Amino acid sequence: MKLVIGNKNYSSWSLRGWLAARQSGLPFEEICVPLYGDDWDEAKRRDANLAPSSGKVPILWDGDAVVWDSLAIIDYLADKVGRDRFWPKEDAARAMARSIVAEMHSGFAALRQAMPMNVRRRVQVETVSDAVRADIVRILQIWAEARARFGQGGPFLFGTFSAADIFYAPVVSRFITYGVGVPGFATAYMQALWEHPWMQAWIQASEDEEWTIEQFEESPQA
Numbered sequence: 399m400k401l402v403i404g405n406k407n408y409s410s411w412s413l414r415g416w417l418a419a420r421q422s423g424l425p426f427e428e429i430c431v432p433l434y435g436d437d438w439d440e441a442k443r444r445d446a447n448l449a450p451s452s453g454k455v456p457i458l459w460d461g462d463a464v465v466w467d468s469l470a471i472i473d474y475l476a477d478k479v480g481r482d483r484f485w486p487k488e489d490a491a492r493a494m495a496r497s498i499v500a501e502m503h504s505g506f507a508a509l510r511q512a513m514p515m516n517v518r519r520r521v522q523v524e525t526v527s528d529a530v531r532a533d534i535v536r537i538l539q540i541w542a543e544a545r546a547r548f549g550q551g552g553p554f555l556f557g558t559f560s561a562a563d564i565f566y567a568p569v570v571s572r573f574i575t576y577g578v579g580v581p582g583f584a585t586a587y588m589q590a591l592w593e594h595p596w597m598q599a600w601i602q603a604s605e606d607e608e609w610t611i612e613q614f615e616e617s618p619q620a
């Protein structure tokens with residue numbers, strides 16, 4: 399398999415696709431492309447197979463099969479290696495995990511726009527808009543419920559590492575790098591996720607990257 403991803407420091411959807419590929423346990427080759435610059439547009443023009451359809455990353459190639467969306471990548475890999483590797487076994491837990499992953503996939507636009515993922519960055523956000531605050535409150539509510547109802551088996555949202563953690567990993571990065579204050583239970587969860595060996599590998603690679611994208615280095619918007 400081949401996984402096309404963007405700059406590790408900035409590309410939150412790539413992080414999800416990459417964690418999904420790691421979670422599958424299958425071997426894959428990683429193709430990292432610099433996003434948002436002329437290089438990326440040029441690369442897409444040169445190689446129509448690089449980013450078919452949406453022109454966005456992550457993209458998983460498995461022989462002739464191509465999957466161009468992070469959630470579809472999880473579904474595709476779960477079909478290949480078994481649902482239990484990605485989703486909780488128990489119905490009530492899996493129902494919630496599926497719902498919160500879908501909620502992340504289709505929502506939280508205010509948070510995403512105001513605090514774009516930037517793994518290397520450390521800033522202290524002083525004020526946030528009502529819309530961003532509402533997103534943060536909703537995420538903390540989701541984490542609290544998942545941890546309280548289903549988190550007994552380990553430090554992650556549903557105990558063991560799952561698709562839910564894959565989808566909320568970029569949020570953990572944002573909360574850390576923008577200095578978002580969170581309650582103790584959330585700090586413990588964020589620490590467990592941040593210290594996960596795959597996250598540590600991604601963080602290290604982000605720090606080693608030389609690309610800088612100016613629009614994501616500007617002061618966070620309230």
Ligand SMILES: N[C@@H](CCC(=O)N[C@@H](CS)C(=O)NCC(=O)O)C(=O)O
Nearest residue numbers: 409410411412454455456467468469
């Ligand atoms: N819904 C898509 C979103 C993918 C997406 O927006 N990717 C961004 C990078 S994080 C991208 O490729 N941007 C580059 C572009 O739009 O040219 C998914 O879940 O994978």
